[in-house]
Amino acid sequence: MWGHAAQQDYAELVSTTLELSQAEVLIRARRYLVRIAGLLDTIDLEAVCGSGLSPGLFGRLFGGGRIDTAGKLEAARVELEQLVRLTNVTLEPLLALKASFDEQSRRLDAAWQDIEAAGLAAAFLSEHLVNDRPELSRRLLERSMSLAQTALQIRNSASLRDSQAEQPLSLVAAIQNVVLVTLPGWLVAIAALNVASPASRQPTPTQATELQFQLRTILQQLKA
Template sequence: MPPAKDKLRPTVIGASGASPRNPALSVPPAHDMPSPARHASAVAPVVQPPVVRQPTAIPGAARTRIEVTARDLQALSPGADAGVYQQARALVGTFVVAKASQRKAILWGHELQKSHGELVAEMLALARSPVLRQVQAYLTRMMDILGSIDLMAACGHSGDGVVGRLFQGINRRIDTPGELAKAQAELEQLLALMGGALDPLLDLKDRLLRLSGSMEETATQVEAAAIGALFLSERLRQDDAALAQCFAERSMSLTQTLAQMRQAGSTRDLQIEQPIRLIGAIQNVALVVMPAFIGSIASITTLGATKTTVSQTEAGELAYRLRDIINQLKP
């Protein structure tokens, strides 16, 4: 009888996870099994990017800029302020020769000329402000009334004969107590209107002064641009004659603009003086001297209503004050 073969027996895994009969088939514990992340980190370690501590150099042509000193500019165009030469030097320093073109030369200082035109238009608009015309009309009417008052006649000391007294009240002069009372009422109305226009006049004056400062600053920039263009025209004459000619034309154009700005300086001063003069007339005369004078007129009209006359000395003193007010209101 043939020998009996061993029967296959199932493998029994113990608590330790190892087979007692085949240790090679033992299964490691779950916490010892390698995870995909650990496997990846073991295979491909993370590499930190290098830290760049200096700017990288990009191959290419270097931007060539023109060096110039304030003394060079002064020798080329003498007579300007030191600040003008510094601004012109800064403008030339920003000019890149490699990027030079006729378009850039043609537009050199163009925005400054455009700004100058806008400032002039704004100055003209402010000079035509309605408040100026209104206050001037108030002052003109006030001077007309004051110039028509005959205080000596209104106080009964005209010196005219009987015929002159008969024609009082039918001429254009204010020479009766009744006409003086009407003049007083209108003068009070004019004072109220002028007092209300004081703040708008002050605002207008401030705007004109700020605008004048902007025009002065623009003039300095225009002069610097003209000197810079002249220098570039000389500097580029050997390398690019056409480009140098463009800069020469821009220099002449900017110089003409500068001359116009300087010629308009006196006109600008007059435009600023107009609201200042009106403000002075309101503050120093209309709101200070006139109230007391109107009070004196009211006293005359009151005395006239009671048939009481004002002495010739008092009337003469009022007439003197009246002439002084008119002289102060004259432009």
């Protein structure tokens, strides 16, 4: 059948692209980043350091989700350091996944050119044979219409393909710029406070406020 092999190749490419968009490393990296953001979002350093306002009765009853004690902060810091290591492991697979998306996009563009060329050729032959071979002309016209529809689908999917290729790239940016650069420095500063030790010197309100400001900046970068 005219152009059928090209359409089959296109169907296989679409199936492979769908599998790439559901890659395990994407799910894993997103889960790590969501957990990191969730932990950071509940940290109240001013409360931990004793420089915030008292939570009052409502806060004591319904503030159980907050990280507002030295013990909770230390536990969160340890988990965040583990998450940094786990997220770092996803970096290379994410970059490889981005390369795979790019290769799929290149092959889909090539398939579009082949299918469009086959459709135009079928339309030309259909018109050329309309009088001498009307039945063959009709079949070629049907193939031409089918191929044109497939070519249109490929062209209309370009923005979706770009969006899919951006998924690993956006995760890589968050990991490289925030998780592996900004966050570790903040965690070091938190560890240096050593607020979990009874004998430690309590940080000043200015120190607590500055670290809380840095925390908000990290969260904004993660959620951007």
